Amino acid sequence: MTVLHLRGRIVADEEHEVGDAWVLDGRLTFDRPSVEPEATLTGVVLPGLVDVHCHVGLSAAGATDVPTARAQALADRDSGVLLIRDAGSPLDTSWVADEPELPRLVRAGHHLARPRRYLRDYARELADPDELPAAVAQEAARGDGWVKLVADWIDRDLPAGGDLTPLWTSRQLAESVAAAHAGGARVTAHTFATETLDDLLAAGVDCLEHATGADPAQIEAIAAAGIPVTATLLQVAQFGVIAEAGTRFPAFAARMRAMHARRYDQVRDLHDAGVQILVGTDAGGTIVHGRIADEAAELVAAGIPAAQVVAAATWQARRWLGVPGMVEGASADLVVYATDPRTDIRALAEPAAIVLRGVRVR
Numbered sequence: 571m572t573v574l575h576l577r578g579r580i581v582a583d584e585e586h587e588v589g590d591a592w593v594l595d596g597r598l599t600f601d602r603p604s605v606e607p608e609a610t611l612t613g614v615v616l617p618g619l620v621d622v623h624c625h626v627g628l629s630a631a632g633a634t635d636v637p638t639a640r641a642q643a644l645a646d647r648d649s650g651v652l653l654i655r656d657a658g659s660p661l662d663t664s665w666v667a668d669e670p671e672l673p674r675l676v677r678a679g680h681h682l683a684r685p686r687r688y689l690r691d692y693a694r695e696l697a698d699p700d701e702l703p704a705a706v707a708q709e710a711a712r713g714d715g716w717v718k719l720v721a722d723w724i725d726r727d728l729p730a731g732g733d734l735t736p737l738w739t740s741r742q743l744a745e746s747v748a749a750a751h752a753g754g755a756r757v758t759a760h761t762f763a764t765e766t767l768d769d770l771l772a773a774g775v776d777c778l779e780h781a782t783g784a785d786p787a788q789i790e791a792i793a794a795a796g797i798p799v800t801a802t803l804l805q806v807a808q809f810g811v812i813a814e815a816g817t818r819f820p821a822f823a824a825r826m827r828a829m830h831a832r833r834y835d836q837v838r839d840l841h842d843a844g845v846q847i848l849v850g851t852d853a854g855g856t857i858v859h860g861r862i863a864d865e866a867a868e869l870v871a872a873g874i875p876a877a878q879v880v881a882a883a884t885w886q887a888r889r890w891l892g893v894p895g896m897v898e899g900a901s902a903d904l905v906v907y908a909t910d911p912r913t914d915i916r917a918l919a920e921p922a923a924i925v926l927r928g929v930r931v932r
């Protein structure tokens with residue numbers, strides 16, 4: 571039986587903080603155990619970080635093999651991320667749940683797109699877009715309560731030249747979100763384009779990824795509907811490079827450059843309107859795993875207070891996903907910092923100790 575003593579500032583959420591806690595048999599307790607602790611960890615102790623947009627099992631070439639996916643999950647874990655909401659993976663990663671040294675993973679199944687309307691080999695591509703509701707129902711049954719749609723992407727075949735356009739009609743979206751909800755799953759959607767958002771909101775989507783195209787009226791509507799947005803600023807930082815690659819399509823390139831230039835203002839506008847901004851690295855594909863501290867620093871650079879970013883990356887995301895944080899009897903999944911990331915976000919990059927399922931893993 572491993573007993574750890576946690577000392578310093580044990581932070582459950584913005585209102586609950588104590589000076590001592592213990593890890594006993596893999597679980598948290600606030601009652602001093604009768605057994606002498608084997609070790610004491612001192613510092614600012616936060617619930618394990620949550621990356622809500624992360625692709626375990628995805629590389630720039632599509633699905634990875636199992637050892638690569640495992641290495642990705644370990645890189646996430648060693649950055650303090652102990653809970654991941656997957657944002658779609660071409661690899662079946664259900665085995666992750668059986669490996670106690672890996673972070674907890676809430677899977678979204680395989681993300682859904684159309685042929686030639688997303689990155690090659692990433693998504694499940696539906697030849698007939700009317701298949702979307704049935705495919706959503708299948709992915710809802712396959713995942714852990716989430717389904718991921720690619721809602722817009724460049725269409726290279728437009729008469730006026732390539733540009734971002736929606737992949738699905740409003741009816742296809744509405745029927746698909748209803749199918750997911752009927753199957754007990756929530757839906758999140760990749761969206762860059764302004765043209766997609768009204769239909770997504772009307773369909774009752776549960777979460778938005780990127781949302782770089784949201785205009786002021788749509789931002790108000792997102793706030794009124796209480797839908798969170800994963801800002802993915804590390805990904806949006808690459809929009810300039812994506813625009814360079816798309817110079818054959820001037821309208822597309824101009825749009826991507828404009829969204830890149832406005833990315834901090836966009837996130838601050840969403841935040842100021844009252845939209846919950848989520849912390850997601852979009853790792854897998856072109857972004858390496860383990861960069862949650864960099865994404866958090868980007869959100870602070872955009873103007874969101876560090877304390878709010880830390881809350882979003884810990885207890886708020888855990889509540890939203892229904893996974894307990896720093897409460898009596900919960901699995902001891904926590905990160906210890908020498909300095910408080912709520913006052914200096916850079917501290918997030920230097921965890922002093924990481925405890926997963928009661929075991930110190932770093």
Ligand SMILES: [Zn+2]
Pocket residue numbers: 623625657852
């Ligand atoms: Zn992604």
